[in-house]
Amino acid sequence: MTTTAHRICPLCEACCGLELELDGDRVTSVRGHDADVLSRGFICPKGAALGELQDDPDRLRAPLVKRDGAFVEVSWDEAFAEIDRRLPPLIAQHGAASVAMVLGNPTAHKAGLLLYGARLTRAIGTPNVFSASTLDQMPKQLAAGWMFGHWLSVAVPDLDRTDLLVVLGANPVASNGSMWTVPDFKGKAKALRARGGQLIVIDPRRTETAAIADRHLTIRPGGDAFLLLAIANTLFAEGLVRLGRIEPHVAGLDDLRAAVEGFTPERVAARCGIAAEDIRALARQLATTERAALYGRIGTCTQEYGTLASWLVDVINALTGHLDVPGGAMFPKAAAFAANTLGAPGKGKGISVGRRRSRVSGAPEVFGELPITCLAEEIETPGDGQIRAAIVVAGNPVLSAPNGPRIAAALAKLELMISFDIYLNETSRHAHVILPAFNSLAEPHFDVAFPQLAWRNVARYSPALLAPPAGHPAEWEMLVRLIGIVRGKGAATDIAALDDELTADDVARTVGPAAPQLLAQVAHLRGPDRLFELALRGGPYGDLFGARAGGLTLDAVRAAPAGIDLGELAPRIPELLRTPSGKVELAPPPLVADVARARADLDRPVPPLVIIGRRHLRSNNSWMHNIPTLAAGKFRGALLVHPDDAARTGVRDGGRARVSRDGRAIDVTVEVTRDISPGVISLPHGWGHGQAGTRLAIAAERPGANLNAILDDTLRDPLSGNAVLGGVAVELAPL
Ligand SMILES: Nc1nc2c(c(=O)[nH]1)N[C@H]1C(S)=C(S)[C@@H](COP(=O)(O)OP(=O)(O)OC[C@H]3O[C@@H](n4cnc5c(=O)[nH]c(N)nc54)[C@H](O)[C@@H]3O)O[C@H]1N2
Ligand SMILES: Nc1nc2c(c(=O)[nH]1)N[C@H]1C(S)=C(S)[C@@H](COP(=O)(O)OP(=O)(O)OC[C@H]3O[C@@H](n4cnc5c(=O)[nH]c(N)nc54)[C@H](O)[C@@H]3O)O[C@H]1N2
Ligand code: SF4
Ligand SMILES: [Mo]
Numbered sequence: 203m204t205t206t207a208h209r210i211c212p213l214c215e216a217c218c219g220l221e222l223e224l225d226g227d228r229v230t231s232v233r234g235h236d237a238d239v240l241s242r243g244f245i246c247p248k249g250a251a252l253g254e255l256q257d258d259p260d261r262l263r264a265p266l267v268k269r270d271g272a273f274v275e276v277s278w279d280e281a282f283a284e285i286d287r288r289l290p291p292l293i294a295q296h297g298a299a300s301v302a303m304v305l306g307n308p309t310a311h312k313a314g315l316l317l318y319g320a321r322l323t324r325a326i327g328t329p330n331v332f333s334a335s336t337l338d339q340m341p342k343q344l345a346a347g348w349m350f351g352h353w354l355s356v357a358v359p360d361l362d363r364t365d366l367l368v369v370l371g372a373n374p375v376a377s378n379g380s381m382w383t384v385p386d387f388k389g390k391a392k393a394l395r396a397r398g399g400q401l402i403v404i405d406p407r408r409t410e411t412a413a414i415a416d417r418h419l420t421i422r423p424g425g426d427a428f429l430l431l432a433i434a435n436t437l438f439a440e441g442l443v444r445l446g447r448i449e450p451h452v453a454g455l456d457d458l459r460a461a462v463e464g465f466t467p468e469r470v471a472a473r474c475g476i477a478a479e480d481i482r483a484l485a486r487q488l489a490t491t492e493r494a495a496l497y498g499r500i501g502t503c504t505q506e507y508g509t510l511a512s513w514l515v516d517v518i519n520a521l522t523g524h525l526d527v528p529g530g531a532m533f534p535k536a537a538a539f540a541a542n543t544l545g546a547p548g549k550g551k552g553i554s555v556g557r558r559r560s561r562v563s564g565a566p567e568v569f570g571e572l573p574i575t576c577l578a579e580e581i582e583t584p585g586d587g588q589i590r591a592a593i594v595v596a597g598n599p600v601l602s603a604p605n606g607p608r609i610a611a612a613l614a615k616l617e618l619m620i621s622f623d624i625y626l627n628e629t630s631r632h633a634h635v636i637l638p639a640f641n642s643l644a645e646p647h648f649d650v651a652f653p654q655l656a657w658r659n660v661a662r663y664s665p666a667l668l669a670p671p672a673g674h675p676a677e678w679e680m681l682v683r684l685i686g687i688v689r690g691k692g693a694a695t696d697i698a699a700l701d702d703e704l705t706a707d708d709v710a711r712t713v714g715p716a717a718p719q720l721l722a723q724v725a726h727l728r729g730p731d732r733l734f735e736l737a738l739r740g741g742p743y744g745d746l747f748g749a750r751a752g753g754l755t756l757d758a759v760r761a762a763p764a765g766i767d768l769g770e771l772a773p774r775i776p777e778l779l780r781t782p783s784g785k786v787e788l789a790p791p792p793l794v795a796d797v798a799r800a801r802a803d804l805d806r807p808v809p810p811l812v813i814i815g816r817r818h819l820r821s822n823n824s825w826m827h828n829i830p831t832l833a834a835g836k837f838r839g840a841l842l843v844h845p846d847d848a849a850r851t852g853v854r855d856g857g858r859a860r861v862s863r864d865g866r867a868i869d870v871t872v873e874v875t876r877d878i879s880p881g882v883i884s885l886p887h888g889w890g891h892g893q894a895g896t897r898l899a900i901a902a903e904r905p906g907a908n909l910n911a912i913l914d915d916t917l918r919d920p921l922s923g924n925a926v927l928g929g930v931a932v933e934l935a936p937l
Contacts, residue, residue: 208235208763210649210664211249212311212642213822216378216385217652218244219662219765220252222643227668229253229643237764239660241385246378247820251829252643260828260897261624262638273626273636278673279693281635282683286693288618288634292591293688298327299587302577305333306597307823312642313730314678315622316650318685319595321704325685329558329567330589332574337603338500339381340568340922341508347553348790349516350533351780353569354654355542357516357531358382359495360771361390361657364529365399366487366494370426370515371501375410376819380499383649383656388414390657402484404429404476405501406814407842407884408877419484420879423814423929425474426498427507427800430514431465432474433485437521438462442489446523451776454789458517461789461797473804475879488522493529495519501814504927507800508919513793520788525775532771533778536653537661537744537754538737542778550780561587565923573923574603575915581612591618593684600628601824601888604913604925607866620684622677625825626897628890639677640670648734648759661743661754662765663734678729698728705732713740723747731756743768796921808881809931811847813861815909816884824888827901839906840873842884843934848874851934858937861885861912863930868907869937883934885909887927 204225211218219238223231232252234245255261265281266273276284292300303323309315323331335343343353359367361384372380374387384390391401391414403412404419404426412418421429437443438459445452467478467485474481488494498515502508516525524530535543556566562579565572572580577599581589592613600610606628613619613632621633630636639645647664670676675683679697685704686695710717724735735756739745745753759766781787818838826832841861843853853859855874860867861883870885878884890908891901910927917926 204230207667208238208664209643209667210647210662211252212308212647213248214311214378215380215383215652215655216241216244216246217383217649217656218246218249218385220245220249222252222667224667229256235764238662239765239767240383240656240658240662244386244389247832248822248826251826251832254829254831255826256641256643258828260899262626262636265638266626266636268634278675281637282687282693284635285620285684286687289591289687290690292618293326296590297587299329300590301326301328302330302332302580302589302592303328304574304577304592304594304597304599305331306595306599306602307334308596309333310651312596312645312677313647313650313734314645314676315595315681317730317733318678318681322593322681322685322688325688329572330580331571332577333571334574334597334602335571336573336575336923337504337925337927339503340924341503341919342381342512344509344555344568344922345513345516345793347569348793349513349787350542350778351550351552352542353553354540354651355533355778355780356381356655357519357525357533358384358655358657359497360529360532361394362770364394364493364495366402366491367391367394367399368402368404368484368488368494368496369411369415370404370496370498372497372499373405373409373411373817375414376817381655382497382499383652406879406882407816409816419476419480422473422475422808423812423882424505424507425476426502426505426511427514428465428470428804429474429476429481430511430518431462431797431800432467432470432481433488433518434458434462434514434521435465436467436482436485437489437518439466440486442486443521444489444523445520446527447773448520448526448775448786451779451785452520452788453783453785454787457789457794461794464801469804473806488518488524494522494524495529495531497531501928503924505929506917506919506926507796508924509921510793510796510800513790517788520786525786526773533774534654534656534771535659535742535768535774537659537768538648538653538734538741539650540654540741542780543742545780547777548779549782549784552780552782561585565918568923573918573925574599575605575918575923575925577603578605578608578612578915581615590616592616593620594629594633595622598627598629598824601890601908601910603915604910604917604927605915606890606908606910608915622680625828626895627825628893628896631893631895637680640674641668644668644670645676645678646731646734648730658770659768660765661738661759661768663756663759665760676729701729709736720747727756792921810881811932811934812882812929813909813932814882814884814928816842816886818886821886821888827889827891828898830900833900833904837871837904837906839871839886839889839904841870842878843872843874844878844880844882845874845876846880847883847934848872851936853934853936860935860937861932863912863932864914866912868909868911870907883932
């Protein structure tokens with residue numbers, strides 16, 4: 203029997219609402235859900251392939267345990283019994299720090315993994331927590347934390363109402379937006395231009411986004427902080443600073459002015475590869491356009507000055523009067539889970555970072571995490587606190603983190619590795635136990651993080667659509683079972699009872715003596731649903747457990763399959779602020795101090811050739827290369843080379859070439875194109891399949907090369923610990 207159902211897409215930050223046709227348990231068609239309040243019918247080829255993802259014959263259907271070096275399928279009870287035999291004794295002997303938690307990107311897209319993964323981390327109590335955040339957005343979170351008092355108080359462009367959007371180091375036409383949930387960016391950008399507005403893209407490559415822009419400025423990789431310092435400098439020098447409505451709530455303007463002194467457009471032009479007159483014109487255009495927003499993403503984060511650049515993006519939005527106003531950069535107000543809607547408004551504890559340091563490199567902790575580039579050395583280096591076991595949740599660091607081969611070798615040495623993964627891939631092949639999810643459609647979903655970054659305020663819920671085969675636990679149940687094992691309750695924990703206990707503890711921690719009363723009101727729910735209900739009802743639009751008539755409840759959101767529209771973004775300063783001063787901190791001391799590092803680096807010579815990454819609409823980081831319709835067609839893992847560089851190095855279009863750095867090398871297929879700047883080459887990350895012991899038949903046919911095999915795990919933004927994933931010097935030679 204065919205049924206129609208609706209679902210939030212679990213694949214990327216756009217979080218599109220999908221309309222599925224189901225024949226029993228099989229997905230027979232996927233379309234955009236026209237009525238969805240967030241995405242309004244938009245869909246991309248990845249979302250359309252959700253059915254294929256479920257049907258993939260290589261997808262794991264049962265837990266695997268490694269015995270004598272080979273994986274065997276076991277029952278769920280056996281898998282957990284294996285973990286129970288090995289994990290608690292290891293913790294008892296070597297301490298909690300001997301277990302690493304490694305959280306990958308899909309953790310953010312699956313509420314069960316996100317909410318219960320955090321509980322498992324707490325239950326183990328390990329300081330060794332690593333995630334994709336330090337390959338991605340940690341700089342943006344840290345800058346936001348220092349400026350606004352919470353790491354998810356991130357301003358996003360109010361695209362529907364702006365007249366000028368400047369995109370720096372992002373390609374939302376391919377990525378569908380990041381730290382900015384904006385399904386159908388392309389449609390919205392076209393609407394901006396149709397109403398007379400402008401789109402400017404600053405990127406070393408003429409990207410799909412640059413192709414639809416009014417203007418494309420090429421930048422030298424890693425030059426963003428310098429460009430932004432010069433824009434800020436120009437705004438002060440030319441008397442263009444207008445803080446606008448946030449003026450009474452801003453601190454640090456004088457310190458900021460002093461910090462950017464000397465960074466004139468002329469002084470930075472060579473460093474960032476943009477002519478002084480272009481920098482000045484951009485500063486003036488931002489300052490004099492009434493509704494404008496500057497948006498920076500991956501390109502601005504995954505570099506040596508990631509936090510500095512992320513901070514300066516918001517600084518420039520503030521200095522030009524575009525922060526927290528319609529048509530500028532605004533703060534969403536999420537219906538649930540947003541810390542910037544909790545507690546007393548307008549003031550808070552702010553953030554604290556660097557409370558401890560990593561054992562080997564001494565990298566500071568940021569928001570409870572250590573840089574993922576420290577993972578291998580923490581496994582390899584003997585001594586107190588050495589990592590001997592890892593729990594990898596939906597992550598593939600062998601392909602996604604710098605010096606992947608070193609990570610693979612380190613993982614192979616672990617006494618115990620547990621992977622939550624749906625494939626036997628480059629990382630999970632090193633596990634001793636693999637716990638595969640049945641299907642995201644079998645679990646209820648509520649976007650925990652992304653409404654805090656969304657172009658519009660909405661509340662949506664996706665109920666479970668499929669029943670898993672008997673005995674196949676939901677991912678949150680697997681995590682609860684692991685928590686039971688860690689707490690010494692054995693492999694056969696009563697999941698419902700332990701879930702009750704965990705939830706009761708959390709509620710008591712947040713609301714104190716009122717906890718029993720609240721819990722009684724949600725006693726009809728279990729697992730993630732109960733957490734959604736608690737967060738929604740206690741949230742800024744919630745019914746406050748009966749105190750606010752007509753407020754949101756999970757039932758109310760569930761009754762609206764297209765979601766509930768909570769309106770366009772509205773100004774939130776000062777209410778949103780959680781800094782100790784109750785102000786927007788324009789010049790946080792660690793960032794002002796970091797400007798000195800940039801100043802000392804102004805005259806760094808330009809290497810002849812540097813490498814950067816890119817993304818493609820039909821690819822998703824290191825996975826989905828095994829999905830037939832996504833893998834079909836032109837190979838998308840080629841190295842882009844400018845004709846001048848091709849001529850200089852002797853590589854040719856369609857030929858093979860070797861890219862090397864510090865004695866490490868990868869072999870790639872070359873595509874010669876004028877879309878990339880001279881002196882820059884581009885290779886997407888997440889490739890390098892076909893490795894021994896993996897089970898990804900389609901991906902192995904055209905494996906591509908692992909960009910991260912030549913990137914360095916020693917290069918980090920010192921403030922955020924984020925990896926440097928581009929702009930590093932490489933050599934190129936024909937094969
Ligand atoms: N050089 C370079 N490297 C980069 C980047 C770059 O731009 N350049 N980008 C970085 C960024 S932004 C990110 S976010 C990281 C991403 O890197 P990772 O965090 O490693 O995430 P993915 O590569 O998406 O791998 C996701 C893993 O989860 C598994 N998976 C998929 N669905 C499920 C599920 O439902 N349940 C479970 N348990 N597992 C599932 C997949 O099989 C895969 O193993 O890569 C980073 N690496
Ligand atoms: N189809 C698809 N969508 C995705 C993903 C995917 O793999 N595939 N991954 C998802 C994830 S995890 C994330 S984090 C987001 C990322 O989303 P985006 O931030 O939009 O990421 P990219 O598409 O990699 O765009 C980064 C751009 O920065 C440019 N760049 C590189 N170095 C520099 C630099 O130094 N300065 C400047 N100004 N630009 C530079 C690159 O040329 C590239 O065009 O995408 C998400 N969406
Ligand atoms: S853009 Fe594509 S992958 Fe991302 S949420 Fe929408 S349909 Fe899913
Ligand atoms: Mo990411």
